[in-house]
Amino acid sequence: xxxxxxxxxxxxxxxxxxxxxxxxxxxxxxxxxxxxxxxxxxxxxxxxxxxxxxxxxxxxxxxxxxxxxxxxxxxxxxxxxxxxxxxxxxxxxxxxxxxxxxxxxxxxxxxxxxxxxxxxxxxxxxxxxxxxxxxxxxxxxxxxxxxxxxxxxxxxxxxxxxxxxxxxxxxxxxxxxxxxxxx
Amino acid sequence: xxxxxxxxxxxxxxxxxxxxxxxxxxxxxxxxxxxxxxxxxxxxxxxxxxxxxxxxxxxxxxxxxxxxxxxxxxxxxxxxxxxxxxxxxxxxxxxxxxxxxxxxxxxxxxxxxxxxxxxxxxxxxxxxxxxxxxxxxxxxxxxxxxxxxxxxxxxxxxxxxxxxxxxxxxxxxxxxxxxxxxxxxxxxxxxxxxxxxxxxxxxxxxxxxxxxxxxxxxxxxxxxxxxxxxxxxxxxxxxxxxxxxxxxxxxxxxxxxxxxxxxxxxxxxxxxxxxxxxxxxxxxxxxxxxxxxxxxxxxxxxxxxxx
Numbered sequence: 001x002x003x004x005x006x007x008x009x010x011x012x013x014x015x016x017x018x019x020x021x022x023x024x025x026x027x028x029x030x031x032x033x034x035x036x037x038x039x040x041x042x043x044x045x046x047x048x049x050x051x052x053x054x055x056x057x058x059x060x061x062x063x064x065x066x067x068x069x070x071x072x073x074x075x076x077x078x079x080x081x082x083x084x085x086x087x088x089x090x091x092x093x094x095x096x097x098x099x100x101x102x103x104x105x106x107x108x109x110x111x112x113x114x115x116x117x118x119x120x121x122x123x124x125x126x127x128x129x130x131x132x133x134x135x136x137x138x139x140x141x142x143x144x145x146x147x148x149x150x151x152x153x154x155x156x157x158x159x160x161x162x163x164x165x166x167x168x169x170x171x172x173x174x175x176x177x178x179x180x181x182x183x
Numbered sequence: 184x185x186x187x188x189x190x191x192x193x194x195x196x197x198x199x200x201x202x203x204x205x206x207x208x209x210x211x212x213x214x215x216x217x218x219x220x221x222x223x224x225x226x227x228x229x230x231x232x233x234x235x236x237x238x239x240x241x242x243x244x245x246x247x248x249x250x251x252x253x254x255x256x257x258x259x260x261x262x263x264x265x266x267x268x269x270x271x272x273x274x275x276x277x278x279x280x281x282x283x284x285x286x287x288x289x290x291x292x293x294x295x296x297x298x299x300x301x302x303x304x305x306x307x308x309x310x311x312x313x314x315x316x317x318x319x320x321x322x323x324x325x326x327x328x329x330x331x332x333x334x335x336x337x338x339x340x341x342x343x344x345x346x347x348x349x350x351x352x353x354x355x356x357x358x359x360x361x362x363x364x365x366x367x368x369x370x371x372x373x374x375x376x377x378x379x380x381x382x383x384x385x386x387x388x389x390x391x392x393x394x395x396x397x398x399x400x401x402x403x404x405x406x407x408x409x410x411x412x413x414x415x416x417x418x419x420x421x422x423x424x425x426x427x428x429x430x431x432x433x434x435x436x437x438x439x440x441x442x443x444x445x446x447x448x449x450x451x452x453x454x455x456x457x458x459x460x461x462x463x464x465x466x467x468x469x470x471x472x473x474x475x476x477x478x479x480x481x482x483x484x485x486x487x488x489x490x
Contacts, residue, residue, distance in 0.1 A: 072210060075222040075252075075482070086185070086483050088203070089210035125219050 005163060005180040011156050014175035017137065017168075020153030021050065024135050025057035027151050032102060035062050037130065039101045041069040043119050044090045046108035049170035050137060054106060069094035071105075076118035092122070099127035104151075108166040110136040113147035138177055140164045185483045189301045189308040192317035193358040201362060205327050207479035208472070214251060215475050225254035228285045228485060233275070234311070235261040235291040240446055240470060241311050241321075245288050248477035257284070272296065273303050280304050285485060289313070294351075307484045315349050321445050322355025324476040326363060328469050329400050332441055337364035342394045342436070343385075344426060345404030345453055346375045348415075352445045353404060357383050370394035371404075371426060374415040391426050398436040402443045403428050403454045419452050429455040433463065441465050 012020065032038055035058060042051030048070050055066045072090040074080070105119050116134055123132060135151035140158040154177070158164060162181040167174050185200050193201065214222055230249040232242050242258065249256045259279070261267070266275060276287065286307045289297050294314030301308040312318040330336055341360050347353045347369045360367050361384050369380060370388040381387050388394035395401065406422060416422050433442065442454075442464040450456045459466060 075214075075224040080224055081228065081485065086485075089207045089479075089482070091210050092213050121223070125221065126217065 004182065006182070007178050008162070008181045009179045010176055011138070011164075011179060012154055012177035017153070017175055017177065020137060021053055022057050024151040024153060025054050025061060028054070028104060028133075028135070029058060029062055031133075031150070035064040035066055037100065037102050038104060039067045039069065039096055039098065040104050040106055041071050041094060041098075041119075041123065043105060043107040043115060044070060044072040044074075044092075046166050046168055046171055047071075047106045049168050050108060050135075051106040052170075054135070067096045069096065069098075071119055071122055073115060073118040073122050076122045078114060078118065094126055097127055098123055098129045101129050102131050102133070103129040104133045104135055106135050108136065108168075109138045109140055109164050110134070110147075110149050110152075111140055111142055111164075113143045113145035116147050117145050137166060138164055188484065189297075189310075190319050190480055190484060191298050191301060191308070191310045193319045193322050193355050193362070194317065196319075196358075196362070198362050198364075201323070201326070201359060204323055204476070204479050204483060205330060207483060208323075208327050208476045211478040211482070212472065212475035214478070215471065220251050221253060222251065223253050224482060225249065225252040225485060228254045229283060230254045230256050230286045230288065230481065231279055231284045231306075232256065232258045232311075233279070233287055233289045234259065235266070235272075235289070235296075236312070238290055238311070240473070241290065241318075244470070244473045245309075245311065245320075245477050248474050248481055249286075251474070252478055252481055254285075254481070272300065276300055276304050280306055286481060309480060309484065312351050315351055315354070317355045317358075318351040318445075319355050319359075320473070320477055320480060321352045322359040323480070324469055324473040325352075325356055325402065325443060325445075326359050327476050328443065328465055328472050329360075329441060331472070332465065333399065336360060339365045339399040340397055340437075341365050341367045341400045341402065342370065342398040343367065343402045343404065344370045344391060344394060344428070346406055346415075347371050347380060347404070348375045348377050349407055350404050352402075356402060357385055361385070368394045368398070372416045372422070391432065392435055395432055395435040398440050400441045400443065401428060401433070401436055402445075403448075405445065405447065406449055406453050408449070423452050427451075427453055427455060428458050430457055430461075433458055433461075439463070443469060446470070 040051040042048035051068045055068045058066050070093045072092045074087050133150040136149045137153040139152045139155045165178045246256050284306050288309045288311050290311040294316035296313045297310035368386040444466045
C-alpha cells in the first residue's frame with residue numbers, strides 16, 4: 001500500500017448505507033419469496049455488523065427472526081502460505097446447521113472475488129446448504145474469479161490503485177464509504 | 184505478529200506473542216469442535232514428528248493438529264529409524280530436509296536438542312520437549328485452559344507441585360505464567376527443587392499445604408518413575424503422603440481452583456483418583472485444548488513469504 005493515500009471521494013454516507021441495506025433486505029425477501037430457511041453469514045470483519053443490520057431490517061419488514069452467523073475465512077485463503085505474516089485469526093461462529101438452509105453471505109466490498117471463493121469453501125465444510133447467495137455493500141469491479149454478487153448496495157468503478165474503505169459504527173466508530181487514492 | 188520461525192521455549196517469547204497464540208487457538212478450537220474437522224490451510228505442507236523419546240499424547244496431538252490443517256504428516260520414532268544404526272541427529276535431519284519438510288517437531292532426551300536442530304535446518308522447528316529444558320506447547324495449552332476457565336491469567340496464583348527438577352513442563356509453565364502476570368509457586372521435595380529456581384521469580388515451598396493456600400490453579404507433575412532410580416525420595420508411599428493431591432489438600436486451595444496434570448498420571452501417587460476425576464479437574468480438557476493450541480502454533484510458524 002502506498003504511504004500517502006488521500007480521501008478522493010465519499011460514495012455513501014450514513015443515510016446512503018441505511019437506504020442501500022434496507023433495499024437489499026427487501027430484495028432478499030422478494031427473491032426468496034419470504035424468509036423461510038434464510039440464514040445470514042457475515043464475513044469477518046465488516047460483513048458481521050452488516051449481517052446484523054440486515055437481519056434487523058428484515059425483522060422490521062417481515063417480523064421474522066433471521067439467524068446470523070460469523071465466518072472467518074483466513075484459513076481458506078489461497079495466498080495463506082505466501083504472506084509475509086500470518087493474518088490474525090478471528091472467530092467463526094455459525095450457531096445453526098447450514099444444511100438445507102439458504103445461506104446469504106454478507107461482505108462489505110467485493111473486489112477480486114477471492115474472499116467469497118474462500119467463504120464458499122468454508123461454508124461447505126460446515127455442511128451442504130440449499131443455496132448460497134452473496135450480498136455486498138459495494139461492488140468495485142476487478143474480479144479475478146467467475147463470481148458475482150446477488151445483492152449490491154452500490155456499484156462503483158474504481159482503479160485497482162485505489163482503496164475502497166467502508167467505515168461502520170460498530171467497527172470504526174463512524175459511518176461512510178470512501179475512495180482513497182494517491183495524489 | 185510472530186516474527187519467528189521456531190518455537191524452542193517460552194523463556195524467550197514476549198507476552199504479546201503468547202497472547203496471539205492463545206487468541207489464535209480460540210479460533211482453532213472452534214474447528215476442532217466441528218463435525219468435519221478439516222481446513223485447507225497447510226495443504227501441500229509436510230510436518231515431521233521426530234521423536235527420540237516415547238510419547239503418545241504429544242505426538243498424537245501434533246499429528247492431529249497438522250492433519251486438521253491438511254498438512255502431510257510423517258512420524259519418525261528413534262527406535263524404528265536409522266538412529267539405531269548410529270546416524271547423528273544432524274545427519275538425520277539433513278536427510279529428511281532433503282525430502283522436503285516444512286516443519287520439524289522434535290522430542291529429544293537432551294536439553295538444547297531443538298535449538299541445535301533449528302540451526303541446522305531451514306524448516307521451522309517446534310520443541311516437543313527437550314530433556315529437562317522446556318515443553319512450550321504444554322505450557323501454552325496449560326495457559327489456554329486456565330484463561331478459558333478463569334477469563335484472564337493476570338493476578339492468578341498458580342501452584343506447580345512435584346518433581347520440578349526433571350520437569351520441562353514446569354519450566355515452560357513457569358516462564359509462561361510469569362510473563363502473563365500470574366504468581367507462580369513451586370513445591371516438591373527439596374531434592375527435586377532445582378537450585379536457584381527462585382531467581383525466575385517463583386515462590387518456593389517444601390510444604391505442600393502452604394503452597395496450596397489460596398491457589399487458583401494447581402498443576403500436579405508426574406513423578407517420572409523412570410528417573411527415580413537416583414533415590415531422590417525414600418518411597419512412593421511417602422511421596423504420596425507428603426506431596427500427593429487428595430481431597431483434604433485440595434480444600435486448602437480456593438473453592439473453584441482448577442486441578443491440572445500434563446499426563447500420564449500415576450493415580451494414587453501424585454494425585455488421588457478421586458481428585459483426578461473430580462469436577463475441579465480439567466485434565467481431559469487440557470488434552471482437547473492441546474490440539475487447538477498446536478494448530479495455532481503450526482499456523483503461526485508456517486507463514487512467511489518463501490513458499
